[in-house]
Amino acid sequence: MTDTAPLDAILARIDDGADRSTERLLDLLRIPSISTDPAHADDCQDAADWLVAELGRIGFDASKRRTPGHPMVIAHAGEGDRHVLFYGHYDVQPVDPLSLWDRDPFDPAVEETAGGPVIRGRGASDDKGQLMTFVEACRAWMDVHGRLPCRVTILFEGEEESGSPSLVPFLQENAGKLTADVALICDTGLFDDRVPAIVTTLRGLLGEEVTVHGPDRDLHSGLYGGMARNPLRVLARVLAGLHDDAGRVQVPGFYDGVAEVEPEILEGWRALGFSEDGFLGSVGLSTPAGEEGRMGLEQLWSRPTAEINGVIGGYTGPGFKTVLPARASAKVSFRLVGGQDPHALRDAFRAWVRAQMPPDCRVEFAGHGASPASRMDPTHPVFAATRAALSEEWDMDAAFVGGGGSIPIAGHFQTHLGMQSVLAGFAKDDDQIHSPNEKYDLRSFHKGIRSWARVLAKLG
Amino acid sequence: MTDTAPLDAILARIDDGADRSTERLLDLLRIPSISTDPAHADDCQDAADWLVAELGRIGFDASKRRTPGHPMVIAHAGEGDRHVLFYGHYDVQPVDPLSLWDRDPFDPAVEETAGGPVIRGRGASDDKGQLMTFVEACRAWMDVHGRLPCRVTILFEGEEESGSPSLVPFLQENAGKLTADVALICDTGLFDDRVPAIVTTLRGLLGEEVTVHGPDRDLHSGLYGGMARNPLRVLARVLAGLHDDAGRVQVPGFYDGVAEVEPEILEGWRALGFSEDGFLGSVGLSTPAGEEGRMGLEQLWSRPTAEINGVIGGYTGPGFKTVLPARASAKVSFRLVGGQDPHALRDAFRAWVRAQMPPDCRVEFAGHGASPASRMDPTHPVFAATRAALSEEWDMDAAFVGGGGSIPIAGHFQTHLGMQSVLAGFAKDDDQIHSPNEKYDLRSFHKGIRSWARVLAKLG
Numbered sequence: 001m002t003d004t005a006p007l008d009a010i011l012a013r014i015d016d017g018a019d020r021s022t023e024r025l026l027d028l029l030r031i032p033s034i035s036t037d038p039a040h041a042d043d044c045q046d047a048a049d050w051l052v053a054e055l056g057r058i059g060f061d062a063s064k065r066r067t068p069g070h071p072m073v074i075a076h077a078g079e080g081d082r083h084v085l086f087y088g089h090y091d092v093q094p095v096d097p098l099s100l101w102d103r104d105p106f107d108p109a110v111e112e113t114a115g116g117p118v119i120r121g122r123g124a125s126d127d128k129g130q131l132m133t134f135v136e137a138c139r140a141w142m143d144v145h146g147r148l149p150c151r152v153t154i155l156f157e158g159e160e161e162s163g164s165p166s167l168v169p170f171l172q173e174n175a176g177k178l179t180a181d182v183a184l185i186c187d188t189g190l191f192d193d194r195v196p197a198i199v200t201t202l203r204g205l206l207g208e209e210v211t212v213h214g215p216d217r218d219l220h221s222g223l224y225g226g227m228a229r230n231p232l233r234v235l236a237r238v239l240a241g242l243h244d245d246a247g248r249v250q251v252p253g254f255y256d257g258v259a260e261v262e263p264e265i266l267e268g269w270r271a272l273g274f275s276e277d278g279f280l281g282s283v284g285l286s287t288p289a290g291e292e293g294r295m296g297l298e299q300l301w302s303r304p305t306a307e308i309n310g311v312i313g314g315y316t317g318p319g320f321k322t323v324l325p326a327r328a329s330a331k332v333s334f335r336l337v338g339g340q341d342p343h344a345l346r347d348a349f350r351a352w353v354r355a356q357m358p359p360d361c362r363v364e365f366a367g368h369g370a371s372p373a374s375r376m377d378p379t380h381p382v383f384a385a386t387r388a389a390l391s392e393e394w395d396m397d398a399a400f401v402g403g404g405g406s407i408p409i410a411g412h413f414q415t416h417l418g419m420q421s422v423l424a425g426f427a428k429d430d431d432q433i434h435s436p437n438e439k440y441d442l443r444s445f446h447k448g449i450r451s452w453a454r455v456l457a458k459l460g
Numbered sequence: 461m462t463d464t465a466p467l468d469a470i471l472a473r474i475d476d477g478a479d480r481s482t483e484r485l486l487d488l489l490r491i492p493s494i495s496t497d498p499a500h501a502d503d504c505q506d507a508a509d510w511l512v513a514e515l516g517r518i519g520f521d522a523s524k525r526r527t528p529g530h531p532m533v534i535a536h537a538g539e540g541d542r543h544v545l546f547y548g549h550y551d552v553q554p555v556d557p558l559s560l561w562d563r564d565p566f567d568p569a570v571e572e573t574a575g576g577p578v579i580r581g582r583g584a585s586d587d588k589g590q591l592m593t594f595v596e597a598c599r600a601w602m603d604v605h606g607r608l609p610c611r612v613t614i615l616f617e618g619e620e621e622s623g624s625p626s627l628v629p630f631l632q633e634n635a636g637k638l639t640a641d642v643a644l645i646c647d648t649g650l651f652d653d654r655v656p657a658i659v660t661t662l663r664g665l666l667g668e669e670v671t672v673h674g675p676d677r678d679l680h681s682g683l684y685g686g687m688a689r690n691p692l693r694v695l696a697r698v699l700a701g702l703h704d705d706a707g708r709v710q711v712p713g714f715y716d717g718v719a720e721v722e723p724e725i726l727e728g729w730r731a732l733g734f735s736e737d738g739f740l741g742s743v744g745l746s747t748p749a750g751e752e753g754r755m756g757l758e759q760l761w762s763r764p765t766a767e768i769n770g771v772i773g774g775y776t777g778p779g780f781k782t783v784l785p786a787r788a789s790a791k792v793s794f795r796l797v798g799g800q801d802p803h804a805l806r807d808a809f810r811a812w813v814r815a816q817m818p819p820d821c822r823v824e825f826a827g828h829g830a831s832p833a834s835r836m837d838p839t840h841p842v843f844a845a846t847r848a849a850l851s852e853e854w855d856m857d858a859a860f861v862g863g864g865g866s867i868p869i870a871g872h873f874q875t876h877l878g879m880q881s882v883l884a885g886f887a888k889d890d891d892q893i894h895s896p897n898e899k900y901d902l903r904s905f906h907k908g909i910r911s912w913a914r915v916l917a918k919l920g
Contacts, residue, residue, distance in 0.1 A: 036778060038778070224743070226751070226759040226765040230749070236771070237700040239693070276687075284674075284820075287818075289689040299686040307690055311695075318498070319554075321496070322665070323894055325769075335686065358747075368780040433680055434680040434781065434783055
């Protein structure tokens, strides 16, 4: 597009249709597509069907594609030499503890808050709200011009929140159709209320579930306590030993492949004026708890971590039960950076845990996902185009930032399809993704749609 | 009784009525009287009503007595100078994990096993089966002779498995009716298959529930991991620090009041020929895991312990969720011996935990029970009578043993009613009390009834 008149018409169309865009998102949010819970398998099918139908109405050639797990949605539209792949995921996190939600997580609504109107519900931000910004931008283009400005392929996954087991084989089998000039991924956030951001590094993720087995049944602590091995005590020692007093991870070889951030990049992060107090204060905390001697953004964006995500063992109901349990389990995840090898770390972690088992204890492992860290190449021209589009919409220079989360898809696109990814999104730190009362600012949704309309215009 | 003819008639009556005795026990086991779970409050009422009705049919003057919690059952029968109080509890432990039961825990039945017929169901051993041995012995006495050989008061409690909150006030208010020459308590076991036992020491119990609070909501470990405080990490460190490498408890002052066992008593325990391999082997273990340098029976009967009975925090469902939880909880219990003061230890434990809280963490405690250890005086004449009766029934000298469990009632009878307690019971180590598939040997039930009939004869 060499002049702005067509874009202005599209942006006006987006503004006029804002309420209907929101209604459609609410429709999608009503489908409880929790991928990690087998009880919701049909809901994942329903969410995929909903997207296929909606993309078809817009004018895409859309279809649901079977996988060994939840289905993929693939859609094609537009023509031309320039070809972009847009990726999002329609599956959502579990909702427990349900009692902490102020509304049914799958009965979403627009709520007025002190910070402005928000769309409240599971998946509002992660990732249904974000993926719908792109869908609605495409709809506006088609409505106004009857075509998209370039060739667009859409890939919506339904297993992102449960380790994406079907993703890599699917990419490999469908490389011909999916490979584009660049991938656009909308699963990240604004830097802050005012500043849009493009993520250029992402941490990898390794998940491990550890179960320590001891006696062959639950024992009474009066009859056996003091003489019988208690798996909860063994597990507590393993978990407590994950970090030293300075917050460094104690698994041997953990820091292999971890480089210090270049001073000029650290300088750029300092210049962002990130407020540790504000970031932690918004969730009831005050003091950075990571590795000693690292500034907050460094802890979040460039340092690997080990975290305990869940522990269960023994009697956990109301009241008391003096049991020595037969087993105890923990879910532990590692965020990886630089050249850390998730497969080597899995082996190292398992060996380290096994070596700590006392007599009569046996440990069992279940792996959940293993993705290395990703590093994008921001010299690719699409980064400049996206940065310019975002800067225009938000009237503020878009920042190149690190990402603390793990979006393995960017690495998979690089490895299996040879494609760079541009990660841009409109979520906010207080969206409470993966937590009760998840929300997406209505402003993020609306300006997100407008942002993608501008990006498409630059790419066309 | 100076001759044995009346006793022989009673024992014959017990043998003839064995099947009907079992049927009555099965009836009582069908009532899911889980005292710790408020959802089962009505079931506790039902169990009390069932006992009142049954004791009435036998000829007791029985009534249900209201408390702030679950009711007590009180019953009186017999006359004479000699007065015994029999104590048992009709409440049972929770049944989770239900999936590990081979049958509905509240659909009890007699099952044939390699070790002989057993009564399977929650409470079969602890304590419904045991209390029914005394009830059925009284029934046989009344059936044959129309009277009991001495004055008997029965007290059945419904809160033993949940800390007995109503017990002490009830004893104090009803001291006049409940105080007897001695208390008989049937909530302990045989020494082994052949040897009956009378327990002369019991460990005390202190229960604490610890909840560590961190951020004000669950956080995404990608967004916050490395910078935000994780309560599961803090809790794991506290729990791992409970013991040193030699198995000694690290709470300051924990061993105050703990004396070494007298050498002659230790010698007596050695002479019992206790098999550590057999005891641990029956539950899939091989190696004593208690304090170093202590023999197995010493670890069980004379040493205090700290055990983790339950831990929960974060995401514990199927699959994975990379959450940093807002809170994490543990249930910890201490078995106490000698002069350890449970109230002083509660304060010491809480102070020790509080001192470990890092910035941004707050700890909350809930107390569950606090009873000191008990030591009976085996020179009391009822001990000799009970020992003789048990030795006759089992054709093997009854042993005086220590008890690893905590039966605070014995201490309460001593403190509040000035009464010694004789603790004799017929449970076995493999009864799986507090665990799935609890059972009571049919032989224990039958010979238990006969044992009490003999004890009553000696006391008459």
